[in-house]
Amino acid sequence: MKVPPLAHWVMLPLLVMVWAVATWWIDSSLLPSPLAVLQTLQQEAASGELQRHLTVTLQRVAISFALAMALGTLMGLAMGRSPLLNALLDPLLVLLLNLPALVLIILLYVWFGLIEVAAVMAVVINKIPNVAVTLREGARSLDLRLEQMASVYRFSTWQRLTQVWLPQLFPYLMAATRGGLALIWKIVLVVELLGRSDGIGFQLHLAFQVFDVAGLLAYSLAFIAVVQLIELAILQPMERRASRWRTVGGHHA
Numbered sequence: 618m619k620v621p622p623l624a625h626w627v628m629l630p631l632l633v634m635v636w637a638v639a640t641w642w643i644d645s646s647l648l649p650s651p652l653a654v655l656q657t658l659q660q661e662a663a664s665g666e667l668q669r670h671l672t673v674t675l676q677r678v679a680i681s682f683a684l685a686m687a688l689g690t691l692m693g694l695a696m697g698r699s700p701l702l703n704a705l706l707d708p709l710l711v712l713l714l715n716l717p718a719l720v721l722i723i724l725l726y727v728w729f730g731l732i733e734v735a736a737v738m739a740v741v742i743n744k745i746p747n748v749a750v751t752l753r754e755g756a757r758s759l760d761l762r763l764e765q766m767a768s769v770y771r772f773s774t775w776q777r778l779t780q781v782w783l784p785q786l787f788p789y790l791m792a793a794t795r796g797g798l799a800l801i802w803k804i805v806l807v808v809e810l811l812g813r814s815d816g817i818g819f820q821l822h823l824a825f826q827v828f829d830v831a832g833l834l835a836y837s838l839a840f841i842a843v844v845q846l847i848e849l850a851i852l853q854p855m856e857r858r859a860s861r862w863r864t865v866g867g868h869h870a
């Protein structure tokens with residue numbers, strides 16, 4: 618049964634009401650009211666700080682995501698199509714998958730210093746193995762009969778890419794994209810908290826130092842709102858559109 622879109626928003630005012638009641642009941646500075654958080658949010662937006670730090674964080678997310686998806690996709694496809702490469706690279710993949718993100722971030726900061734390149738590298742290296750594992754399975758699932766058909770009909774490289782490979786790889790690409798963004802959002806905040814002088818993670822670190830819970834919640838909610846907007850405005854429509862294209866492409870193939 619399909620849930621009406623309106624039902625997704627019913628929980629939001631309910632959570633705000635519970636939050637307001639809990640604030641009144643506890644009556645502590647450690648749990649500011651929704652109104653206090655909203656006022657803090659307005660103050661930060663009016664000063665321009667909120668927009669500046671959000672922009673910096675989103676830039677890091679975009680750069681890290683693009684690099685991780687590109688490198689992870691290439692690595693995964695190569696491993697999925699070549700047993701030799703898979704045997705050589707699989708131990709490295711397992712190592713990276715089990716290496717805690719925090720350890721890698723600290724090591725890169727120690728080795729390269731608290732610089733932007735180290736911050737982006739930490740995020741990219743943390744994400745590449747997840748993308749590679751997903752796309753490796755996609756490469757292994759490619760239908761050999763479709764490859765043979767493409768050869769018989771002398772498909773060009775572009776036709777092979779758009780009508781044979783991408784329709785089959787699309788579910789794996791979307792899985793890597795959705796999972797990748799979910800992971801990268803979190804790692805970027807940790808990277809900023811530990812070693813950058815701007816971004817949402819840095820602001821959360823400053824608020825934590827002075828126990829500014831209103832500031833913590835204000836920046837966190839602003840970040841969550843942007844993430845949800847990207848999900849609703851970009852990822853979900855892209856997935857629906859590409860699913861239709863995949864069906865059409867599969868029929869043509």
